[in-house]
Amino acid sequence: MKLLVLPFGDAACASTHYRVLQYLDMLKKDGIDCEVLAPGEMPAPAVIAESDTVLVQKKLFPAHQVRTLRKHAKRLLFDIDDATWHPHGRKHSWWTRWRTNRRLQSIVRAADVSLVANLYIAGHLNALGGKTQVLPMALKAEDWPRSESTQAVRIRLGWSGAPVNLCYLEALEPVLAQVMGKHPEVELAVFCGKQPAFSTSLPYLHLPWRQGGEPDAVKTFHIGLLPLPTDAFSQGKSPIKALQYMAAGIPTIATPQAGSVEIGQGADCMFFAENPQQWSERLCQLIQDNELRGKMGTNARAAFEERFSSTQTYSRWKSFLLGT
Incomplete structure (x- = not known):
């Protein structure tokens, strides 16, 4: 099996580390090949298609890029551990709110499953039409x-x-x-x-x-x-x-x-x-x-x-x- 990860951040990003990177050694032991792209990078359609599963980790891509992912991905997952649709430390403009909500709705509806850190996030994504599963934060x-x-x-x-x-x-x-x-x-x-x-x-x-x-x-x-x-x-x-x-x-x-x-x-x-x-x-x-x-x-x-x-x-x- 080949897993393609589109991460939110790099190895120094706590969200990316705890939701994805800490599991990579376990995947390797199970014979699962994993490629982690640079944050924000959108792979070519051929790269998407040759992967068995594509995991989008919290990154909210534009709707047209989500459509590309859905068209070519055999299995598409979305992972999120924060209520990113709410402003954090500063107010969102109407444009930012509209864009964030549109991108979030796009990925959660396209994904086969959305993995969420808690029930609060699950409730919001379910209301947007997503299919959620709670996967809590974890440590070694x-x-x-x-x-x-x-x-x-x-x-x-x-x-x-x-x-x-x-x-x-x-x-x-x-x-x-x-x-x-x-x-x-x-x-x-x-x-x-x-x-x-x-x-x-x-x-x-x-x-x-x-x-x-x-x-x-x-x-x-x-x-x-x-x-x-x-x-x-x-x-x-x-x-x-x-x-x-x-x-x-x-x-x-x-x-x-x-x-x-x-x-x-x-x-x-x-x-x-x-x-x-x-x-x-x-x-x-x-x-x-x-x-x-x-x-x-x-x-x-x-x-x-x-x-x-x-x-x-x-x-x-x-x-x-x-x-x-």
């Missing part, structure tokens, strides 16, 4: 060691993320200052390529970002922080940091957006907080209760291994590629 379990002991003298609150998302952590500053003032045994660690711009002298340990350094950083956390904005785009996110915290076996406190709630559902490993008071209460509860942290951490790792390990999701991913 062997890359993620368990967190340090929950009985540590210093209790570390941890946040891991990209510089563009630091504003969500910075919005928690008043809560963090209050909680850390009550509990001198607590420290804050930030794994990021940029330091947070707190308005006060809130103490924190900056763990400089490095490629592949997430497991080493997150395993030093005892409580994972996952604040998100309450906007439409974030409703469709399946935050990879939620899975990182779960893989490390630590409890998480998160904003209750749809994708995050779906990840934590039934696992008893995640608290949700909608306002500063709830954030403060949940933080204090976990800080003061070593046993609860340990129990939730054990639940987190178990849920991760059962539902979000790449070895668990790969077999389903391959079956969608093969159409079996």
Whole structure:
């Protein structure tokens, strides 16, 4: 079998890495040949036709290019892990909204199957006439060691993320200052390529970002922080940091957006907080209760291994590629 991938980004793009590239070694072991094109590249019709399956990973091509893909592809899949039809950080013009919606509708109707990261995205694509299957985000379990002991003298609150998302952590500053003032045994660690711009002298340990350094950083956390904005785009996110915290076996406190709630559902490993008071209460509860942290951490790792390990999701991913 030959798989042709039209990716959204390169190897440094988290979406492309977690939705496609991390599975390539497994495909190779199963004798499946995979060619990954450059981001945005549209192959010639002959290249499309000689592939058994074409996978479009989140990229929204113009409708005429989608028609070309559909005409020549034996099997066409679309994969998406974000609510890209909603603006992210800036408003969309009417033209951008129209173009985005037209391109999205074009690919989801043309695809044999759309693979989506969560039920929120599935609902939207189904309404557009798509045929969806939920394939959750995943991580390689062997890359993620368990967190340090929950009985540590210093209790570390941890946040891991990209510089563009630091504003969500910075919005928690008043809560963090209050909680850390009550509990001198607590420290804050930030794994990021940029330091947070707190308005006060809130103490924190900056763990400089490095490629592949997430497991080493997150395993030093005892409580994972996952604040998100309450906007439409974030409703469709399946935050990879939620899975990182779960893989490390630590409890998480998160904003209750749809994708995050779906990840934590039934696992008893995640608290949700909608306002500063709830954030403060949940933080204090976990800080003061070593046993609860340990129990939730054990639940987190178990849920991760059962539902979000790449070895668990790969077999389903391959079956969608093969159409079996």
